Amino acid sequence: MMSTWPSPAKLNLFLYITGRRPDGYHNLQTLFQFLDYGDTLHITPDRSGRIQLLTPVEGVPDEQNLIVRAAQALKAAAQARRSLPEHAGAAIAIEKRLPMGGGLGGGSSNAATALVALNHLWRTGLSQDELAAIGVRLGADVPVFIRGHAAFAQGVGEVLQPAEPAEKWYLVAHPGVSIATPQVFNDPDLTRDSPIRSLPALLQRPFHNDCEAVVRKRFRKVDELVSWLLEYAPSRLTGTGACVFAEFDTESAARQVLEVAPPWVRGFIARGVNVSPLQRTLVGG
Numbered sequence: 001m002m003s004t005w006p007s008p009a010k011l012n013l014f015l016y017i018t019g020r021r022p023d024g025y026h027n028l029q030t031l032f033q034f035l036d037y038g039d040t041l042h043i044t045p046d047r048s049g050r051i052q053l054l055t056p057v058e059g060v061p062d063e064q065n066l067i068v069r070a071a072q073a074l075k076a077a078a079q080a081r082r083s084l085p086e087h088a089g090a091a092i093a094i095e096k097r098l099p100m101g102g103g104l105g106g107g108s109s110n111a112a113t114a115l116v117a118l119n120h121l122w123r124t125g126l127s128q129d130e131l132a133a134i135g136v137r138l139g140a141d142v143p144v145f146i147r148g149h150a151a152f153a154q155g156v157g158e159v160l161q162p163a164e165p166a167e168k169w170y171l172v173a174h175p176g177v178s179i180a181t182p183q184v185f186n187d188p189d190l191t192r193d194s195p196i197r198s199l200p201a202l203l204q205r206p207f208h209n210d211c212e213a214v215v216r217k218r219f220r221k222v223d224e225l226v227s228w229l230l231e232y233a234p235s236r237l238t239g240t241g242a243c244v245f246a247e248f249d250t251e252s253a254a255r256q257v258l259e260v261a262p263p264w265v266r267g268f269i270a271r272g273v274n275v276s277p278l279q280r281t282l283v284g285g
Contacts, residue, residue, distance in 0.1 A: 001044065003121065006277035007094070007113040008038035009104040009172070009270070010144070011238045011245055013165055014207040016194035025156045026185055026192065029202065032141075033150045033165050035172070036277055037270035039106060040095040041067070041113050045121045048089035051075070055093045066138055067092055070111040071118055073134050078124035088122055099266075101178030103239030105145065111138045112145030113278055120282060148279030152199045163199065164274055168247045171254045173229065173267035175221035177242045184240040187214045212237040225265060232257045 013031040020026050051071040053062050062068050071090060078084035092114065098106035115131050118124070126134075128147060135142030140157040151160040184190065191210040215237055216223040222237070225244045229235035233253075235246040248254040254269045261267055 002042055005041045005043060005113050005117040006038055006281055007041055007109045008277045009035040009098050015209040015211060017192050017210045018194050018196050020192050027155060030153050031163060031165060032144045032153055033272045034276040035270040036273050037268060039098050039110060042093040043117050043121060044091045046089045046091060047087045049087045050089045052091040054091055066107045066111040067114045070114040070138055074115050074118050077134055083124050084122055090118060099174050101180060102174055102243040103241045104243055105141050108139045108141035109145045112142050116146060116278055116282060148276040150274035167272045167274060169251050169254045170270055170272055171246045171258050171267055172243055172270060173225055173265050174243050175225045176264060177219050177221050179241045181240045184211050184214055190214050209237045211240050215241045
């Protein structure tokens, strides 16, 4: 029987890069919040023994797709502890709304939803910690989606502390370009020496994203988008981009700005939420 599971977007309300590690990865401090908007996964467990992706992504082989990789990793972990039979399989379809390379965490969220949903549907019995340990091997942002609560993240993004930022309304806008994270993190001009601060100290400061200057320099459309949005509300880049968000106290205020957006801007309005739609579905299910 098919069931439907949300795969929400995230915003980085702030993002500071505090150093570069010997392995080339960067240490950071960031504040994750979910949106009540995202992709949707439709999952039908079966006895085929196979993971079938019914909606392949153009240019991404199934074996590289994070949904398939997540499902196979969960299956391997569950079978290693003998809590899942060999014939367990699933057919998965995705309704994709989140842009690739947008900084909204779409791929990581898809992987997390696959892990959480199949753990529930297959009754494999893995704990949230065990799912997060699988998830971090797929991507540094996957654990925050698995845990399903807004969080202050440190390290490469895997050290999580629950947080309760204000649940604002956001206009999230995409400038029509895709940005690969390595492009930003390899830029010689990237700020890499922001001071390490406590969460209470960071919450008292104006929020900022250390990646924004490099992205605005490299991508003219992002620069134009930030400049336009700043006329209406506090606005900044999420993650390494390309999406930019502006924050508002009301839905109507956000919609008024979206209605006057330039033709080249694609955007949506969403509420920031501290408990993710995936977590609400799991508890409700």
